Amino acid sequence: MKLETRILETDILVIGGGTAGCYAAVTLSKEEKNNIIVADKANIKRSGCLAAGVNAINAYINKGYTPEDFVDYVKKEASGIIREDLVYSIAKNLNNVTKNMESIGLTILKDSQGEYVTRGKRSIKINGENIKPLLANEVNSKKNINVLNKVNIVDYIMQEDTVVGAYGFHIEENIFYIIYSKAVICTTGGASGLYKPNNPGFSKHKMWYSPFNTGAGYAMGIRAGAEMTSFEMRFIALRCKDTIAPTGTVAQGIGAKQVNANENEYVKNYGKPLTITRLYATVEENRKGQGPCYLKTKGISKEVEEELYKAYLNMAPAQTLKWIEDGYGPSMQNLEIEGTEPYIVGGHAASGYWVDVTRSTTIPGLYAAGDVAGGSPKKYVTGCFVEGEIAADAATEFIKNKKINYIGQEEINSKAIYLEGFLKDEESLFSINNVEEAMQKVMDEYAGGISKNYVFNTTRLHIASGKIEELLVISSKLRAKDMRELLQIYEVIDRLYVCKVLIVHLLFRKETRWKCYGENADYKEKDENLLKYVNSIYKDGKVQVVFRNLVKRDEVYEH
Numbered sequence: 001m002k003l004e005t006r007i008l009e010t011d012i013l014v015i016g017g018g019t020a021g022c023y024a025a026v027t028l029s030k031e032e033k034n035n036i037i038v039a040d041k042a043n044i045k046r047s048g049c050l051a052a053g054v055n056a057i058n059a060y061i062n063k064g065y066t067p068e069d070f071v072d073y074v075k076k077e078a079s080g081i082i083r084e085d086l087v088y089s090i091a092k093n094l095n096n097v098t099k100n101m102e103s104i105g106l107t108i109l110k111d112s113q114g115e116y117v118t119r120g121k122r123s124i125k126i127n128g129e130n131i132k133p134l135l136a137n138e139v140n141s142k143k144n145i146n147v148l149n150k151v152n153i154v155d156y157i158m159q160e161d162t163v164v165g166a167y168g169f170h171i172e173e174n175i176f177y178i179i180y181s182k183a184v185i186c187t188t189g190g191a192s193g194l195y196k197p198n199n200p201g202f203s204k205h206k207m208w209y210s211p212f213n214t215g216a217g218y219a220m221g222i223r224a225g226a227e228m229t230s231f232e233m234r235f236i237a238l239r240c241k242d243t244i245a246p247t248g249t250v251a252q253g254i255g256a257k258q259v260n261a262n263e264n265e266y267v268k269n270y271g272k273p274l275t276i277t278r279l280y281a282t283v284e285e286n287r288k289g290q291g292p293c294y295l296k297t298k299g300i301s302k303e304v305e306e307e308l309y310k311a312y313l314n315m316a317p318a319q320t321l322k323w324i325e326d327g328y329g330p331s332m333q334n335l336e337i338e339g340t341e342p343y344i345v346g347g348h349a350a351s352g353y354w355v356d357v358t359r360s361t362t363i364p365g366l367y368a369a370g371d372v373a374g375g376s377p378k379k380y381v382t383g384c385f386v387e388g389e390i391a392a393d394a395a396t397e398f399i400k401n402k403k404i405n406y407i408g409q410e411e412i413n414s415k416a417i418y419l420e421g422f423l424k425d426e427e428s429l430f431s432i433n434n435v436e437e438a439m440q441k442v443m444d445e446y447a448g449g450i451s452k453n454y455v456f457n458t459t460r461l462h463i464a465s466g467k468i469e470e471l472l473v474i475s476s477k478l479r480a481k482d483m484r485e486l487l488q489i490y491e492v493i494d495r496l497y498v499c500k501v502l503i504v505h506l507l508f509r510k511e512t513r514w515k516c517y518g519e520n521a522d523y524k525e526k527d528e529n530l531l532k533y534v535n536s537i538y539k540d541g542k543v544q545v546v547f548r549n550l551v552k553r554d555e556v557y558e559h
């Protein structure tokens with residue numbers, strides 16, 4: 001199959017029109033001279049993590065708290081491994097971006113005094129089913145933004161060490177895109193689908209994280225030699241069993257306690273009630289034969305039950321439907337909970353691009369924001385907005401007096417030939433699904449997945465590393481009969497690159513700093529000498545590790 005080559009030019013290319021990407025684009029558009037392209041593999045109206053909506057703003061500075069408190073909280077939750085400078089820059093702007101979202105139509109619940117209704121210390125309640133269409137409308141209304149929906153970006157166009165644009169393809173039409181730009185902002189979210197998921201077969205995409213965020217931004221950065229940080233801080237969510245719907249709505253929303261099969265509250269037996277402890281305690285109770293574990297909802301009033309139905313319809317409708325289908329709502333049965341497979345996601349944990357405070361990566365001209373950017377966990381929706389805004393302001397400054405740089409026709413041809421190589425009308429020995437399932441099995445069994453209670457050791461990680469290398473070789477021989485299959489091939493290749501880097505990070509953090517997220521059976525305790533960032537750069541086929549010192553709140557870090 002031959003691809004038609006289409007060449008575009010813009011001032012700033014935003015890759016991924018999700019939470020951070022849309023907010024970045026709207027910020028960029030305020031400078032009238034900026035021409036912006038937003039390229040998204042889906043349609044920005046309902047793409048990424050916000051596709052189904054959210055029912056709370058989880059990062060907000062409520063009355064009585066300060067941005068400094070927020071930094072302290074995130075630091076405690078991450079056992080010290082955060083970029084305080086990044087988290088602080090987010091914390092200072094959380095409330096501004098929330099106001100901006102309210103001004104474009106987001107419904108934030110208010111009490112009789114007109115104050116936002118809080119959910120815990122750092123969260124406020126919203127009616128957020130339509131949060132993504134609201135954002136997308138804002139983007140689509142700007143004259144200087146051109147949105148390319150259904151365009152999957154695969155790699156940066158590099159000139160020496162600088163990014164000068166990106167390659168992509170349409171996922172339905174036979175079009176190969178060359179998009180030149182003076183700066184690029186990567187906002188492709190985190191990586192799901194690396195590990196064997198909770199649900200098999202047809203339901204495999206019923207997972208916590210967006211199944212379409214397959215680590216493309218990480219993989220592009222890895223292949224281009226960008227420095228990455230903290231991949232070994234995986235994120236595992238504690239979710240409602242089977243539907244994989246969030247539990248915060250019940251745990252924080254109505255204060256339901258975690259109980260085991262004997263209805264005993266168990267989290268207190270495992271330490272301070274941090275996010276990780278709630279997960280680890282559940283895994284341990286199950287391991288000891290004291291599961292299933294639940295959120296205790298039996299006995300709540302019919303009014304509260306009704307509220308829960310509505311809250312889940314705003315965000316994870318499957319949970320409401322399950323209760324209705326069962327014929328028993330949460331007032332009559334406790335809500336069973338389980339841990340998901342591990343994800344790599346910089347918005348909950350700290351994995352991603354190593355950036356400075358302007359969100360510039362180590363590659364000149366390339367910025368990263370949202371779940372793809374590392375160092376600042378617990379950023380959630382509003383933190384992604386703030387990062388999008390910061391990256392947009394920095395990119396606007398960066399492109400002043402800059403020209404577009406072009407690459408030679410030979411380089412363009414060779415990328416087109418590479419893509420067309422997958423689009424041959426011939427059977428490959430293995431299917432895309434075979435490779436995906438093999439990767440997930442390897443990661444599950446040898447790199448600390450659900451079946452191993454998230455625990456790994458050095459020997460297992462070395463086995464995983466060898467098998468992922470084999471799968472990378474096999475993946476280059478996959479064949480696609482159309483553009484959608486080409487997309488799927490890229491999704492699996494990108495995830496294999498993320499796995500490759502992740503395994504090296506897990507090997508190099510020779511301690512157990514975070515239960516479940518990074519539990520190394522060979523090094524069961526924390527090592528205070530490892531109060532450092534594990535960073536890596538991919539070069540000549542090898543992942544090279546560098547340790548970096550912690551950055552404090554008021555320090556100025558420069559690449």
Ligand SMILES: Cc1cc2nc3c(=O)[nH]c(=O)nc-3n(C[C@H](O)[C@H](O)[C@H](O)COP(=O)(O)OP(=O)(O)OC[C@H]3O[C@@H](n4cnc5c(N)ncnc54)[C@H](O)[C@@H]3O)c2cc1C
Nearest residue numbers: 016018019020041047048049058153216347370371380381
């Ligand atoms: C189920 C769930 C519930 C959540 N609930 C809450 C909540 O209640 N409150 C809260 O504050 N936070 C919540 N969060 C967290 C929050 O939603 C995320 O942290 C945030 O939305 C991530 O934003 P992002 O811009 O990094 O990624 P996304 O918004 O996911 O955007 C990534 C975009 O990149 C596109 N993309 C990916 N790869 C490519 C490619 N190769 N080429 C082109 N485009 C690409 C995707 O299509 C997508 O549009 C939740 C997250 C999840 C998954």
